[in-house]
Amino acid sequence: MSRIGIDVGGTNTDAVLVEGGKVLAAVKSPTTADVSDGVRQALADLLAAAGPIPAAGRIEAVMIGTTHFTNAVIERRSLDRVAALRIGLPANAGLPPFIGWPEDLAPVARGRVHMVQGGHEYDGRRLVPLDRKAVRDEARRIADSGLRSVAITSCFSPLTDECEREAADIILEEVPKARITLSSAIGRIGLLERENAALLNAALQSLARRTTEAFVAALRDSGIAAPLFMTQNDGTIVQSAVAEREPVYCFASGPTNSMRGAAFLSGIERALVVDVGGTTSDVGAIERGFPRQANAAVEIGGVRTLFRMPDLTSIGLGGGTEITDGGRRIGPGSVGFRLPQKALIFGGDTLTATDIAVAAGRLDLGDRVRLAGLSPALVAASLERMEHMITEAVDRMRTDATPLPLLAVGGGSFLVPDRMEGISDVVRVEHHAVANAVGAAIAQVSGEVDRIFTGIDREAALEAARSEAARRALDAGAEEAGLQTLEVEDIPIAYLPGNARRVRVRVIGEIRSAGVAVPA
Amino acid sequence: MRSLPRLLETDELDFLATGAWILGTGGGGSPYASHLGVRRFYDEGGRITLIDPDELAEDDLVAVVSTMGAPLVFQERMTDAAFAVKPVRAMEDYLGRSFRAVMTVEVGGCNAFQPLLVAAASGLPVVDADAMGRAYPEAQMQSFSIAGLKMYPHAVSDVRDNDVIIARASGWHEMERVRRKVCTEFGSVATTCQAPRTGAEIKRFAVLRTLSQAISLGKEVHRARGAHEDPVEATIRAASGKRLFAGKVIDVQRQTTEGFLRGTLQLDGMEGDAGARFDVAFQNEFTIAWRDGAVTATTPDLICVLDSISGEAIGTESLRFGQRVTVVALPSPAIHRSPEGLAHVGPRAFGYDVDFRSVFEATQGGRA
Numbered sequence: 001m002s003r004i005g006i007d008v009g010g011t012n013t014d015a016v017l018v019e020g021g022k023v024l025a026a027v028k029s030p031t032t033a034d035v036s037d038g039v040r041q042a043l044a045d046l047l048a049a050a051g052p053i054p055a056a057g058r059i060e061a062v063m064i065g066t067t068h069f070t071n072a073v074i075e076r077r078s079l080d081r082v083a084a085l086r087i088g089l090p091a092n093a094g095l096p097p098f099i100g101w102p103e104d105l106a107p108v109a110r111g112r113v114h115m116v117q118g119g120h121e122y123d124g125r126r127l128v129p130l131d132r133k134a135v136r137d138e139a140r141r142i143a144d145s146g147l148r149s150v151a152i153t154s155c156f157s158p159l160t161d162e163c164e165r166e167a168a169d170i171i172l173e174e175v176p177k178a179r180i181t182l183s184s185a186i187g188r189i190g191l192l193e194r195e196n197a198a199l200l201n202a203a204l205q206s207l208a209r210r211t212t213e214a215f216v217a218a219l220r221d222s223g224i225a226a227p228l229f230m231t232q233n234d235g236t237i238v239q240s241a242v243a244e245r246e247p248v249y250c251f252a253s254g255p256t257n258s259m260r261g262a263a264f265l266s267g268i269e270r271a272l273v274v275d276v277g278g279t280t281s282d283v284g285a286i287e288r289g290f291p292r293q294a295n296a297a298v299e300i301g302g303v304r305t306l307f308r309m310p311d312l313t314s315i316g317l318g319g320g321t322e323i324t325d326g327g328r329r330i331g332p333g334s335v336g337f338r339l340p341q342k343a344l345i346f347g348g349d350t351l352t353a354t355d356i357a358v359a360a361g362r363l364d365l366g367d368r369v370r371l372a373g374l375s376p377a378l379v380a381a382s383l384e385r386m387e388h389m390i391t392e393a394v395d396r397m398r399t400d401a402t403p404l405p406l407l408a409v410g411g412g413s414f415l416v417p418d419r420m421e422g423i424s425d426v427v428r429v430e431h432h433a434v435a436n437a438v439g440a441a442i443a444q445v446s447g448e449v450d451r452i453f454t455g456i457d458r459e460a461a462l463e464a465a466r467s468e469a470a471r472r473a474l475d476a477g478a479e480e481a482g483l484q485t486l487e488v489e490d491i492p493i494a495y496l497p498g499n500a501r502r503v504r505v506r507v508i509g510e511i512r513s514a515g516v517a518v519p520a
Numbered sequence: 521m522r523s524l525p526r527l528l529e530t531d532e533l534d535f536l537a538t539g540a541w542i543l544g545t546g547g548g549g550s551p552y553a554s555h556l557g558v559r560r561f562y563d564e565g566g567r568i569t570l571i572d573p574d575e576l577a578e579d580d581l582v583a584v585v586s587t588m589g590a591p592l593v594f595q596e597r598m599t600d601a602a603f604a605v606k607p608v609r610a611m612e613d614y615l616g617r618s619f620r621a622v623m624t625v626e627v628g629g630c631n632a633f634q635p636l637l638v639a640a641a642s643g644l645p646v647v648d649a650d651a652m653g654r655a656y657p658e659a660q661m662q663s664f665s666i667a668g669l670k671m672y673p674h675a676v677s678d679v680r681d682n683d684v685i686i687a688r689a690s691g692w693h694e695m696e697r698v699r700r701k702v703c704t705e706f707g708s709v710a711t712t713c714q715a716p717r718t719g720a721e722i723k724r725f726a727v728l729r730t731l732s733q734a735i736s737l738g739k740e741v742h743r744a745r746g747a748h749e750d751p752v753e754a755t756i757r758a759a760s761g762k763r764l765f766a767g768k769v770i771d772v773q774r775q776t777t778e779g780f781l782r783g784t785l786q787l788d789g790m791e792g793d794a795g796a797r798f799d800v801a802f803q804n805e806f807t808i809a810w811r812d813g814a815v816t817a818t819t820p821d822l823i824c825v826l827d828s829i830s831g832e833a834i835g836t837e838s839l840r841f842g843q844r845v846t847v848v849a850l851p852s853p854a855i856h857r858s859p860e861g862l863a864h865v866g867p868r869a870f871g872y873d874v875d876f877r878s879v880f881e882a883t884q885g886g887r888a
Contacts, residue, residue: 091679094557094600094637121707122593128680156596190595192553296838396842401770452592502592 002059004224005441006042007257007434008035008066011278011337014437015042017050023265025050026434030337035068036214043222059224061511063440064215064240065231065253069204073301076104080149081111082202083142085135085171086195087163088119088127088155097153097195102302109203111147114138118163119155122500123454127155135167139174150180151202153195157184159452179205179245186248186307188450189502193297193306200303201248208247212240229477229511233309235260235290235439236446236508238476249308251300254436255282256291256310261439262407263289265429271405272397272423274390275435276412278320279334283313283393286407290486292399308448315393317386319412321353327382330389344370353415356382363414387417395422409435445511446486447472450504458501462490465505478509525571525645528636530562532735538832539738540632542755543730543850545822546836547781547804548629548655549591553598558633561601561640568636569645571621573728576719580620582647583608584664584717585634588676588699589709591837594630597679597709604634605641607675607713610683614673615716623647623722625662625714627730628655628805634711646731653727653853654822656865657780657804659699660692663855664717666864667725671695675713678706727853733759741831751831752846755824761850762879764809764817765798766790766828769843774836780804785825785839787847800825800847802836807870809847817879818867820856821849849879 002019008031017025027045032038072078084097097113098106116138118130142150150171154163161184168180181202187194216228230243231253243250258275269289275282285292291310298309316332320339323330335342335350342348344355345366351374357363359371359379394406403424408416409432418426431438449469453461470483487506528536537555540548558568576582585608587599612618622635622642627650635646651662665671674686676699684702689695703710717726737758744754756763767787774783782803789796799810806823809816817823825834828844855861857878863869866876 088597091597091603092600093602094560095553095598099560100556122590122596123707125707127707189592191598192556395768396844399841401841 003441004043004046004059004062004226005257005437005439006039006062006064007254007436007440008038008064008068009254009436010067010071013038013042014434015046016431016434016437016441017046018438018441023431023438026431026437028434034214035066035211036218039064039215040218040221043218043224047222059226061226061229062219062224063229063231063237063443065257065436065440066211066250067254068211069208069247070251070300072204072207073105073200073303076108076301078207079109079203080206081147082109082199083112083145083147083150084110084114084195084199085138085150085152085167086113086115086154087117087130087152087167088191089115089117091119091127091155092191095192097151097199100192100304101196105301105303109199111149112142112145114141118167120157120160120163122156122159122452124160130163130166132166132170135170136174139171142171142178143175148175148178149202149205150175150178151183151195151198152180153183153191153198155191156189157182158187158189158194158450161185186246188306189452190297190306193304196303197248197305197307200300200305201246204247205245208244212244216240229443231257231440231443234293234446234448234506235443237443237511238445242476248305252309252312253440255284255312257436257439257443258282258409259284259286259291259310259439260289260443261435261437262286262409262429262432264438264442265431265435266407266427268405268407268427271407271427272394273407273409274394274413274416275410276408276415277318277410278336278339278412279316279318280314281317281390281393281410281412283315283397284310285397285399288486311397313393313396315389317353317389317415319352319354319415323351323353323356323382327378327385330382330385353386353412356386357414386415390416391420394420398422408432444508445473445476445478446506446508447474447476447478448504448506450502452500452502454500457499458490461501461503462488462505465503466507469505469507473507473509477512479512480509483507483509525569525575527567528570530559532739533558533562533636535735535738535742536632536731537738538741539734539736540627540629542737542741542824542826542833543653543734543822544628544655544833544835545805545824546802546834547657548626548631549587549594550835551630551633553594554630554633554637557598557600558636558640566640568639570648570731571645573647573649573719573723573726576621576647576722578718578720580719581615581617582717582719582722583611583619583622583638583644584625584651584714585622585638586625586631586712586714587634587709588712589703593708597707599630599634599637599711601637601641603677603679603711604637606679607677607683607711608638608642610677610685611673611675611713611716614675614685619644619716620719621645621647623726624650626650626652626655627727627734628652631655632731632734647722648731649722649726649728650730651726653730653856655805659696661865661869663725663727663853664715664721665692666855666858666861668860669715669717669721669725671715674699674715676702676706676710677712678710682706725855727855745831752826752828752848755826755831756848759850761848764823764847764849764879765793765796765811766846767793767798767844769839769841769845772839772841781836783836787845790844798847803870804836806836808867808872808874815874817849818872818874818876819870820852820861820865820876821878821880822852824848824850851880852878
């Protein structure tokens with residue numbers, strides 16, 4: 001059985017066909033304004049490149065990773081207006097939903113804001129009883145307002161989602177067509193950051209639905225009957241019907257898929273990864289083949305969030321980066337996707353990082369005669385500066401002094417030097433330019449729990465977290481046999497009484513082949 | 521020499537957030553949420569008055585306020601204006617007297633904004649002073665304790681309709697134990713209005729003009745960032761500090777014991793410090809530093825760890841391997857360098873059997 005992995009980036013849509021751990025075909029095509037056209041084109045090119053070997057019917061699954069939802073937030077477009085319901089008065093009244101949002105984004109996404117009594121304490125006690133009448137009154141006002149995207153956030157809901165679920169039931173009674181995001185399903189401890197993630201998720205509901213429907217149509221038009229999965233920030237996948245409810249989980253799937261693909265193509269499961277694109281480079285770390293998770297707040301389009309995101313460092317250096325000031329200034333400008341017109345080696349007028357690499361003999365591309373005017377000193381100096389930028393970014397992502405291999409992928413990875421301090425080996429792999437699509441194709445299904453347990457011992461807490469994570473993985477479409485625990489992390493919380501500990505567990509498994517509903 | 525009351529400007533709130541976080545010396549809690557709350561008050565047209573301690577009459581009564589509790593709980597239950605003012609109202613009821621102004625216990629970290637939140641809810645002016653000049657982990661480390669003032673009555677409030685007045689306590693440690701119990705019962709977060717202070721006591725025993733110091737420190741860092749200058753250098757210049765070491769974090773050890781975050785940070789020298797090693801120990805805040813094994817700085821000198829590029833202060837909870845940091849020392853308030861002060865906050869108060877020798881001794885006298 002084969003799988004197709006597709007990465008819809010800002011510039012290119014990459015697609016690969018993977019079977020039995022081998023890349024059978026790989027193609028790149030430009031991303032289109034309507035992203036599904038690009039997918040349709042990529043699928044046509046891929047099936048043509050693969051020849052008659054995989055009948056479209058033998059394709060087991062199609063996995064798509066897309067930056068489309070992130071871009072919508074960054075560009076402030078195609079967003080729904082959201083009804084925000086906060087549960088937790090009398091606490092936090094002075095910090096209502098959307099506080100701290102950029103001035104050009106809040107008005108686009110803010111439909112209604114309402115706060116009611118309720119919520120919990122860190123130990124699971126009720127803060128105050130949920131004001132069900134206030135929830136119902138607000139639900140009626142939402143119904144009258146015409147808003148349908150709703151985000152509900154309750155104090156300490158990662159501990160118990162009881163209040164959020166109760167409120168959601170009431171809203172559905174009054175607004176049967178509401179699409180409700182519960183913050184407890186998205187984020188972690190940290191009320192404002194979790195609520196922000198839930199608000200973004202609610203704002204993306206219509207776009208996510210339209211986008212997944214367009215992807216499903218693109219598959220159908222290409223004669224592929226396989227189910228569609230979307231890749232997520234943690235390197236795993238969910239059925240598209242689930243993904244369209246939780247688009248924020250797709251935010252960082254691009255860099256995540258690159259890291260996963262690099263690990264898979266190299267067979268190395270613990271390493272640092274650098275993905276050098278046209279304008280920027282992303283550096284991350286993989287542990288047991290999965291990206292290390294960020295533990296700090298991550299800003300998306302100026303909104304502070306805290307949920308499942310990879311730990312990344314980005315620098316403004318890529319193949320299209322402009323070199324100025326006699327080689328002393330690297331970027332931050334980049335010719336980006338116009339490299340084939342702008343770079344000196346292609347007859348353009350802009351000195352780019354790619355020109356320097358060609359001049360230094362790193363790469364054979366274009367017409368190097370056009371570089372005859374570059375002084376060797378300038379080439380050497382700018383190359384050294386670029387290597388220094390990469391070396392610094394890579395070094396920052398290390399968590400201890402143990403030397404690790406570095407996997408270099410992406411179209412601009414020729415800028416990565418072969419030797420670096422603290423790096424045991426710089427590894428370059430075949431198909432590195434489509435590592436992201438490969439990462440999508442090989443992704444598995446997961447379930448995660450991140451919760452504070454009190455009043456029970458460590459073993460009981462770990463076991464409770466593990467079985468809840470397994471249940472979530474099964475709900476997400478995993479095969480029960482072969483489920484494995486990928487990550488267990490528990491931190492005693494000394495500030496809190498009652499043997500409190502925060503436990504985070506992640507369980508992964510292969511896609512359940514039978515019984516996976518093909519979204520209509 | 522009396523200066524006039526003045527309104528804090530919107531920009532100054534951002535500067536205060538940056539400056540207070542630096543003066544937190546690794547602890548004190550992030551000012552993020554409290555800053556947002558005050559910003560919102562300003563966005564809606566509210567304004568807050570800052571007064572110089574000299575403007576207080578000798579018998580003016582001032583509320584000394586803070587948020588206390590577990591940092592993890594602060595992430596879900598934040599302090600807003602209504603919560604911050606609650607113990608102040610409870611204390612006024614108890615005393616049968618109104619406050620003339622409000623001030624913070626510690627300028628380092630989130631509590632720099634506590635009196636501003638109270639001001640937003642009450643209209644009281646904020647006194648340009650605090651009782652630490654920084655952040656410290658224990659209540660008896662404040663200047664009023666060092667001066668031997670009484671620590672009661674003390675109001676502790678829950679966000680719900682629960683207020684506790686601790687009418688008397690036999691000592692600062694006893695007070696600390698009782699109020700921690702109350703705080704735990706309230707869900708490990710509470711706002712306080714500590715023993716009221718008179719204008720005379722503040723002028724004599726508080727650490728004066730620390731809010732404006734934090735604001736000018738933050739302003740200089742923002743200016744340097746905007747001008748693409750070195751913000752670490754700007755911090756040192758603005759606070760008359762001293763660069764101790766520049767390096768890379770190669771190890772962080774942390775443990776939480778007795779409700780404190782204790783640990784050590786180990787740095788490998790870079791640039792001018794290449795080849796040298798630097799260690800810093802912390803108990804919520806940074807307390808002592810060694811260069812190549814020899815003690816080089818101790819509390820009460822302020823030891824701050826800054827990101828070498830952005831100049832942003834790094835909290836003891838967010839240190840991690842690979843960060844490029846510059847350690848700087850800032851001068852301590854004079855009261856901390858007195859014999860009584862050193863008994864409360866000198867290296868021995870944190871379990872290090874060494875004498876305090878300020879890194880500024882040879883050059884200058886520190887802050888007044």
